[in-house]
Amino acid sequence: MEHDFIDRYSRIDSFMSRLDPRVKIVGLAALMVCIVSTAPAALPAFAVYGAIILVLTRLSGIPAAVILKRMLVAAPFILMIVLFIPFFRGETVVLSRTFGSVTFSVTREGLILFWGVCVKAFLSLLSVILLTATTDFPTLLKAIEKLGCPxxxxxxxxxxxxxxxxxxxxxxxxxxxxxxxxxxxxxxxxxxxxxxxxxxxxxxxxxxxxxxxxxxxxRGFDGNVRTFHPFRVTVADAAFFLTLAVSLSCVKVLGALYG
Amino acid sequence: MAEKVVEIKKLYYAYPDGTKALSGLDLDVFRGETLGIIGANGAGKSTLLLHLNGILRNGASDAVKVLGRDMTDKNIPFIRSRVGLVFQDPENQLFMPTVFDDVAFGPINMGMKEGDVRRAVEEALKEVDLPGFAGRSPHHLSVGEKKRAAIATVLSMKPDILVLDEPSSNLDPKHRRGLIDLLRRLPLTMIIATHDLPLLAETCSRICVMEEGRVEADGKTADILQNYPLLEDYDTGALLHISRRSTT
Known part of the structure; x- marks a missing residue:
């Protein structure tokens, strides 16, 4: 039987799949760190992150439907977590309903937190999907090993x-x-x-x-599995990394100035 | 007389549960020959093969000698690099995420340089008719391709002796034919344990019949395959029928 779903799209030849996987991992990890460290109210910042991901998706050649389908797999887990956030205790109550002796009140702080968790989870998930869909699993493993994973x-x-x-x-x-x-x-x-x-x-x-x-x-196994890492950083990798780094720094600097 | 590459004297082995698998087996294998080993299930064929590179060892280290060396801890790395053992189930033989990593596994462990390893992998894959398969995952290969990739994983180590356990099991006739052609053109000393008598008729110069952990008969392929009373003893009429057809 053939099982192909893990690596189905990693063999598409595109800008993203040709990148050095180490550069891809570090770049997308940086993007995720920026995403999760942005205040929920900073809407323009999230717009920029979204735009970056959109451009990278276009560069990956992966059909949008595939990405959305993979999002759906993770969606229930996120939903489970965020479902109760709007009911967190806060100063300003926006909506209140009483059922018998139980009162449910949605607070403004809760709603902002809800939006923040949702948008961060959504964007981070997109970044991870982008990484895993454009890198086949064996390559991904070699890259994380090279980056210091035990x-x-x-x-x-x-x-x-x-x-x-x-x-x-x-x-x-x-x-x-x-x-x-x-x-x-x-x-x-x-x-x-x-x-x-x-x-x-x-x-x-x-x-x-x-x-x-x-x-x-x-075949001579002595406790260590050794493989080759045929990775080489190219001009495209440098361009990808620099563009990403500059955009993210701009977002962070502007956010600090006007946020 | 050709050089003895494997020398086995009075080899005994019992599994930890007490099952006697080998009881005083004697066998010599000479350089350049292809030796077939037949015998009913449980006759000790696989156990014997596992002794050829020291995966299984009994107490006496001089019971098995490979290329003149005793099976001692010191010699085992050398012996394992000279004896290529291909297991029956290619799923167990192919354990790395890609075919390249798998075929490169042995050569890298032998300490070969990166350029040499790449060349060895490329040659081994070409030898088994799988050029261009280096980047594939083993679970995307057909059974026939897996069997050949498994052979490539030891060919890349450039062994002197190739040991195969049931190489043709689960293969369809076409892939089996391809395998036989491959075995015929490999210029190595080979030891093949199988139930596939027609395969032996085409590939082997000599055949041993094993029974209850001993070599019962040992002779030229044609002599053994035409010794009908012996084969009848060893197995059923069906196999005999096949062997009759293939030798005439």
């Missing part, structure tokens, strides 16, 4: 990326084998069978891990 963590992520689909296929095949013999039976019985499958999957993954380790030892 090797063990990179190794774990790398094995996860390699084997999550293998395990998914195994589970799918087990489920098909179960369904092929499932004629009737109570719901409880099916849940029990499913629990058993999870157990089997764990044991199988454990055994596979041992087999993989043996295969690694056969």
């Amino acid at each position: 090797k063990v963590l990179v190794m774990v992520l790398s094995f996860m990326y390699r084997y999550i689909f293998v395990i998914q296929d195994e589970f799918m095949m087990m489920r098909q084998a179960k369904d092929a013999r499932s004629v009737g039976g109570s719901r409880l019985f099916h849940w029990r069978a499913l629990a058993g499958m999870v157990g089997v999957l764990f044991v199988r993954s454990y055994e596979r891990a041992e087999a993989v380790y043996l295969a690694m030892c056969s």
Whole structure:
């Protein structure tokens, strides 16, 4: 079976996908830091961030629909957090409703905070999607390793990326084998069978891990996974980084002067 | 007489649960030959293969000698760089996120320089007919491609001896044909454990029949594959039927 959703768009050849991933990570991280450190009331600043992201999206060649779809995946989590913010205690009550003995009041401070969290989460999410959609996962891993992420963590992520689909296929095949013999039976019985499958999957993954380790030892593994980092900073990378840095500094300076 | 590259004397091995896998096995492999190993499931084929690069070791370090060296801690890095072991399931053999990283894994561990590693990877991928696959993820390959990529991961180490466990399992006829052609053109000493007798008939110069952890019979391919009483003993009539067809 083919699983392609992680890297589907990272093979589009565009300005963004050609950038050195380290420059991309540092640049977009800087953008996110600026976004989250801006006061909710600074509307022009958010407009500039939005414009930057829009331009980068155009440069990435990724269809807007794809980005929106990926946003939807994260949306419920953000919603869960922001839902109660308008009801925070504050000075000025904008709206108040009483249901029996419980009174809900929306405050002005709560609303401003609500807007701030929403717009920051939305823009940060867009930046992350832009990074992950234009960089394939193995390259991303090499870049974070090069930027100082602990090797063990990179190794774990790398094995996860390699084997999550293998395990998914195994589970799918087990489920098909179960369904092929499932004629009737109570719901409880099916849940029990499913629990058993999870157990089997764990044991199988454990055994596979041992087999993989043996295969690694056969090829001289000594506790360190070494790979090459074929990254080179080019003129395009420098231009991208400088433009981003100058725009963000301008926003920050102007914000400090007139904010 | 050609040089002995593998020398096994009275090799015993029992798994931790007590199952006896090898009981006094003797075997010599000579440079340049292709040796087939057949035997029923549980005869000890895979266990034997795991001894060839020291993944499994019994107490006596001189029971297995590779290229004249005993299987000691000091020699194991050298032996592992000379013996390329390809496991049956390519999912286990291909553990890195990209084909390039996987094929480069062995050479980098051997301490080769970056330029040499890149050249070795390129040559190995070309050898197995997968040029241009370097940037791909293993989970995007077909079964046949995975099998060949798995072979490339050890070819890049430029081994003297290539050891393959069930190389043709799960392959469709077309990919199996491609694999046989590949094995025939590799100029290495090879040890192939398989149930695929026609594959052995086409690739091997010599065949060993294993039973209960010992070598029961050892001889030229044609002699073994035409020894019907022996094969009947070793396995079912179906295999015999295939071997008859392929040797005539």
